[in-house]
Amino acid sequence: MKIASKLGLSGVGVAPLACVASRCKGLDEQPDFASPDAFFRNESEMIAGINGVYRPLNQQWFNTYYNRSVFDCALGITGGYEKGPQYYKQGAYVSGDEYIIAYWRDNYDGINRANVILEKLPSLSKDAISDATRKRISGEAHFLRALYIYQLYVYFENIAVPTEPTRGLGVFPSNEGGKAKALETMIVDLKAAETDLAATDATGRPTKWAAKTLLAKVHLEAGQWQAAADKAKEVIDQSGLTLFADFNDNFNPAKENQGERLFEVQNNFEKSPWENYNNMHAHYTPTDWDGGNPNTLEKGDGNTAAGWADAWIVGDTKFRALFDNTDKRIQATFMEQYRSKNANGDVVRYDPAAKSPFVAPNSPDRTYNNVIIQKFIEYNIGGWQNTKKNYILLRLADAYLAHSEACANGATGNATLGINTVRQRAGLPPVTATGAALKDAVFWEWMREFAGEAWAFPTARRFNKTAEVIKQFTGRTVDNNKFRVLPLPLVEVDANKNIKQNEGWQ
16 A cells, blocks of 8 residues: 555545644645646546545554554553553543544545545546556545544444535534444445455555455444355455464564555655654653564664653553463564663563563663563664554454354354464464353454554454453443443534534533
8 A cells, every 4th residue: 555645635625524624735836736626637646646545544643553552542451651541541531632633633534535536536538547547546445435434433433424525614514323324335335445456466555355354344343244254254265365374474574565464554764754654663662672673682773762751552461461371472462571771781571570660770670561562663773763564454364353253143154263263373272162252252362363453442342342341451440331432522523513422421
């Protein structure tokens, strides 16, 4: 997936909801491009446009991936030293917080960009754009609109779903019936995408298998168990893809856009400084780490950690304890040893019983109890910003676990096929449970397989386990009906009288 176009759709049209300001980045010298009627006249302009639809996935420091990571802290499985993770773990977040506002704005920005493309594409003549490019762009635009809607739906549920570009200020869409419309729109979009998209794409753009996998997850959201199982099985049986033998390859920059990695946000600071890069490295790294590979314990460059705080987001020791000691995913998921600058380059190791979250300068201790999540940490890169790891949004494991989840809920099929395939790669014994025990096993497999990938909150909501998980990891008793979703942004509710706040957050 390329998001290199700096022009993209910035400033094209007006943002879709009242709280989102119109943008004109990069358009000062060519202001006529701010009008869709003066752009999208030929194939090259349409390609620039679709490239811009990807941009809101990672367009600022509070990008969609980081915000989802903060939202996971609401469950208590993660927390941290930055204010956002802290007050989410404490349950003190409110509808006016900056993470919710940024997340809402970026996803609606993406929807509006996709809507412009889908409106303009049919009007281009055959002389202006080739049939192959038209089909690809149509597939990508449908897929991305569904993805942006999905990213909103799984946190807020009752959302407004605009399917046409916003043409001016003062447009106030309603979220009445928003849940049903969101599900319907995503299903229609993804059916179009799976038809139009290619089976393979070495550049990282979405393929039909990414569309089918996301569609299976949308069917899970709708409680359409057989449809979810059937779509997931199509991916499993027909894609020709298999899980990497080594779980670590999912997070290896050398393996980007390959194999089971179905869709990922392209990050590379060298190619686009301060535009598309992995800022999760800065949020997860301990400041005393020397930057070397913690698995080989080579000495590092001493210039890799962010240096602003001692890991802005860290895992919870009780969540870490849910991993069997033989689980092969541990090495890729957690940094459990490293050379510490505070310990004169000595190796320090994770111990849940350690006296301190980290090893302080001049301390004789060589253990720490911070659960450092390292799926998106990079080694010896010469500075926290010099990152290349992509943000992975869909993996083949999504299809496997979606199949087991659907079958555990009543769909016809082998309910343990998916979960046991995932567990086999992790070096774990097969699950033989049935009924409620199987549903519970599938839930926790989702949580372990995708730990640190910022999908825990939506998973708990889908399984109706939000209050249960919060109680388990924070000790707090909460109203599940309220806390299973986030509040809609206060600025949106105040500005748009057609938007009704989520239950319990009024």
